[in-house]
Amino acid sequence: MTINQNTFTGEFSYSLDIKGRVNIPAKFRNVLTSDNEQSFVITRGMDPCVWVYPVTVWQSIESELRKLSSLSRINRSFVRSTVRYASSLQYDKQGRIAITPNLIEYAQLGKEALIIGMVNKIEIWNPKLLDSVDQESRKIDSSEFDALANQIIL
Amino acid sequence: MTINQNTFTGEFSYSLDIKGRVNIPAKFRNVLTSDNEQSFVITRGMDPCVWVYPVTVWQSIESELRKLSSLSRINRSFVRSTVRYASSLQYDKQGRIAITPNLIEYAQLGKEALIIGMVNKIEIWNPKLLDSVDQESRKIDSSEFDALANQIIL
DNA sequence: ATAGATTATGGGTAGTTGTGGGTAATTTTA
DNA sequence: TAAAATTACCCACAACTACCCATAATCTAT
Incomplete structure (x- = not known):
């Protein structure tokens, strides 16, 4: 059993190709997904970067959002800003993901991407x-x- | 019972080979790992050297990190700086570890490595x-x- | 002191990983 | 509706890593 079973650690440099694809480190792949859950969630980070969540983690965020009353204006605004940029994703056969132009622009990603x-x-x-x-x-x-x-x- | 049952003491000189591998002193091996926990954690030290933790020690660091809210910018920066250079590792059949180029550069390791x-x-x-x-x-x-x-x- | 075990160091090979590009399917645009 | 653009899926290769074996040096026990 390794610690990477449940957590993401380390730093990896990959190239973002002309089609907007980046590799996901092999070490991260079975942390991000499992046999019965192939997808994960990608969204804006609080810093100018992209965040990628396992579904389980995202679901706990989502369940907190459900508790917020829509009567409050600030709640509505918060829910909107959190969900707005999030989308579900899977990697391709080579273990890469395609990052949407929106997010590439937000994180100002160039040829080199640091994961x-x-x-x-x-x-x-x-x-x-x-x-x-x-x-x-x-x-x-x-x-x-x-x-x-x-x-x-x- | 020896003092080395739970703690690391002493100094050992080994060679870092061309593939970036160093031997782990035999005396340290069963302190670093156990029958049911084969891996350990390697990362940057506060000084310009490499730190190697038993999983149990690293887990207590990690559990503190999990408590930090991502809403605070300094928390994010701290988690990042702590986790960024850490990775889980096992030794090979000969009892060596492969040190990543990142860490070799950071600790300015040459042919001789002092453990x-x-x-x-x-x-x-x-x-x-x-x-x-x-x-x-x-x-x-x-x-x-x-x-x-x-x-x-x- | 000697044999057996353990430890330290080097290198080869098969499998995995990272990267690029091609083609078909789908969506968008005119 | 047809052309253009985008996306999804597939294949191929190069680089790297993990795993394996071999040998030399050192230690341990009788």
């Missing part, structure tokens, strides 16, 4: 953008970052 | 780098170093 395991989901980044976003985050919240490291890293 | 027991994890160093980093640390924080020694050494 990062984020425990319960996958992120797909433009490498340069990732660097600048992470640097920015750490500059602004450096003390918070250090506090987390102190608390969590063994 | 050091660090109680709850293993460190893999370029010997020269280790010397200079340790000297540097002690020069800068010498009073702190002495205070720790005073407090801990019996």
Whole structure:
């Protein structure tokens, strides 16, 4: 039994080809899907990147959304923004996925795509953008970052 | 019963071969893995070296990461930086591990690799780098170093 | 001291993975 | 409705990795 049974870890560099396809790391494939669930969910990330969820994880998000009353305007807006960019997907016989132009534009993806395991989901980044976003985050919240490291890293 | 039952101690020098493989000291093997858990986790160290964790230790880090909400930007950045360079691994039939090019570059590993027991994890160093980093640390924080020694050494 | 076992290091091979491109089917557009 | 564009499916190859075996050095036990 490996830890990758349930979680995504590691970083992989792949090329986004002219048809908008990227490889999904072999290590991630049986985490993302199973024998009885071939599809998964792709959507916008909170950062300028693409998020890819296993169906089980997405379903728990969806069930939370169902609990939100549509009477509240902010609830409606939140549900809309969460669901709007999400779509169900499968990989092709080679283990690649086709990223929609919408998402390519949002994540500003070029020829090189960096795929990062984020425990319960996958992120797909433009490498340069990732660097600048992470640097920015750490500059602004450096003390918070250090506090987390102190608390969590063994 | 030996002290090595649960902790990593001591220092060992091995060669990193052309395929990026290093031996894991025989003494460490049953600390790192067990009959029902064959894999372990390799990642970047805080210093310029490689860290190797038993699965149990890594899992407690991971479970803390799962608690962090993705709504906070610094949380996302922290999870990313922690998980990004980590991967699950097993040794081959000879008791070696294959270190990824990423990590070899980060730790500036050459032909000679120094493996050091660090109680709850293993460190893999370029010997020269280790010397200079340790000297540097002690020069800068010498009073702190002495205070720790005073407090801990019996 | 010697034989057997374990450990350290090197290399070969088969299978998997990553990448590109072709063709048919489907959708979109004029 | 027909042409154009897009998408889905398929095949092929190159690169890499995992697995295997071989040998030398070291350690252990009698």
